[in-house]
Amino acid sequence: MKKWICMALSCAFVLAVSGCGRSENQKRTEENIASDIPVSDSSQSESLSSETSVASEQPVSIEPISAETNSTKIEDNGHMESERSETVEESISFDFESKRVMLNSGYEMPIYGLGTYSLTGEVCVDSVTAALNSGVRLIDTAYMYHNEESVGEAVRNSGIPREEIFVITKLYPNQFSNPEAAIEEALTKLDIEYIDMMLLHHPGTGDVDAYLAMEKAVEDGKIRSLGLSNWYVEELEEFLPQVNITPALVQNEIHPYYQENDVIPYIHGLGIVVQGWYPLGGRGYTAELLNNEVITEIAQAHGKSSAQVILRWNLQKGVVVIPGSSNPDHIKENTELFDFELTEEEMDRINGLDRNEKHDWY
Numbered sequence: 001m002k003k004w005i006c007m008a009l010s011c012a013f014v015l016a017v018s019g020c021g022r023s024e025n026q027k028r029t030e031e032n033i034a035s036d037i038p039v040s041d042s043s044q045s046e047s048l049s050s051e052t053s054v055a056s057e058q059p060v061s062i063e064p065i066s067a068e069t070n071s072t073k074i075e076d077n078g079h080m081e082s083e084r085s086e087t088v089e090e091s092i093s094f095d096f097e098s099k100r101v102m103l104n105s106g107y108e109m110p111i112y113g114l115g116t117y118s119l120t121g122e123v124c125v126d127s128v129t130a131a132l133n134s135g136v137r138l139i140d141t142a143y144m145y146h147n148e149e150s151v152g153e154a155v156r157n158s159g160i161p162r163e164e165i166f167v168i169t170k171l172y173p174n175q176f177s178n179p180e181a182a183i184e185e186a187l188t189k190l191d192i193e194y195i196d197m198m199l200l201h202h203p204g205t206g207d208v209d210a211y212l213a214m215e216k217a218v219e220d221g222k223i224r225s226l227g228l229s230n231w232y233v234e235e236l237e238e239f240l241p242q243v244n245i246t247p248a249l250v251q252n253e254i255h256p257y258y259q260e261n262d263v264i265p266y267i268h269g270l271g272i273v274v275q276g277w278y279p280l281g282g283r284g285y286t287a288e289l290l291n292n293e294v295i296t297e298i299a300q301a302h303g304k305s306s307a308q309v310i311l312r313w314n315l316q317k318g319v320v321v322i323p324g325s326s327n328p329d330h331i332k333e334n335t336e337l338f339d340f341e342l343t344e345e346e347m348d349r350i351n352g353l354d355r356n357e358k359h360d361w362y
């Protein structure tokens, strides 16, 4: 049976709570982010480097948000109007049948994919290949992961038409001083004709100029959609008026222990899709999260794994998931998210696990 799950989101609420969600010492300015970017220890963090119901095959629609102030009207082509007090009439809709979402750039993106942080060389090629063989069509990479070549190799060798695969990569702040060269480097390393989406990995010195260079690459047909990563409410408020193309996506840390329940509706209200990193808590934290009593109880009720319950919880909140894995069984398991649905009560129970506990420094 087809069913729409609608989430009406209130900008008034968002504005009331904007700026919350990270404790003061977690909030980062451009200066301190730029100054404490570690560049060598990639093992420590990514930056361094019941109703057991039948699956809802319906879109999850994050309904239009009305806001009288501090909102952004988005035109069809994704370009942002300079007048920032218009009423937002955008909606973001997850189609659970096609398993895709329409971006404000006019391109569709899958709502689940594979994250490739810490996967390099053959491990990365094999993981991306396993994902593509399991039906995954969204791959997240980054300059800082040192694996764009491997991602590109797996995509090229897959035999899958290029336009069916959506590849996200990112510019790191140490590339912002020469973004044109950095974009060319990503295109060369990936070697997949064009980049579906490029994000700025973190706020940092020169981020606006780097974004403007990415806008030029969109004009030139080298990149299709743009986005940001690790941008929260304050950072977005400062950044958006300085650019011309509204980001199509913001990728931030989101998991049951760090839910960003204030930030997500704000971003949705701008007509921007939200994608979560560390959906399973991130390496070093997954065991605790996957063994959480609430999650395991819900998983048992549905005959699913804890990982699947967490990923499904994200999807029902309108958050795109990119779990990382080099295990083909896990990779396949992480695609099986559409034959069950969490009840409102189950969603509430997982929402109740929020600890505002970040698992990385940005």
Ligand SMILES: NC(=O)c1ccc[n+]([C@@H]2O[C@H](COP(=O)([O-])OP(=O)(O)OC[C@H]3O[C@@H](n4cnc5c(N)ncnc54)[C@H](OP(=O)(O)O)[C@@H]3O)[C@@H](O)[C@H]2O)c1
Residues within 6 Å of the ligand: 046, 047, 114, 115, 116, 117, 118, 140, 141, 201, 229, 230, 251, 252, 276, 277, 278, 279, 280, 281, 282, 283, 286, 290, 305, 307, 308, 322, 323, 324, 325, 326, 327, 330, 331, 333, 334
């Ligand atoms: N923009 C940013 O700043 C940023 C920051 C961090 C991450 N990211 C992106 O987000 C992606 C996801 O983050 P992450 O990979 O670091 O962490 P994650 O997805 O939260 O967790 C990955 C860990 O979960 C395990 N895992 C995956 N599927 C599982 C399953 N079904 N059952 C049990 N364990 C499972 C993996 O082990 P196995 O390999 O054994 O499956 C791996 O150890 C990254 O890969 C990256 O693309 C972006």
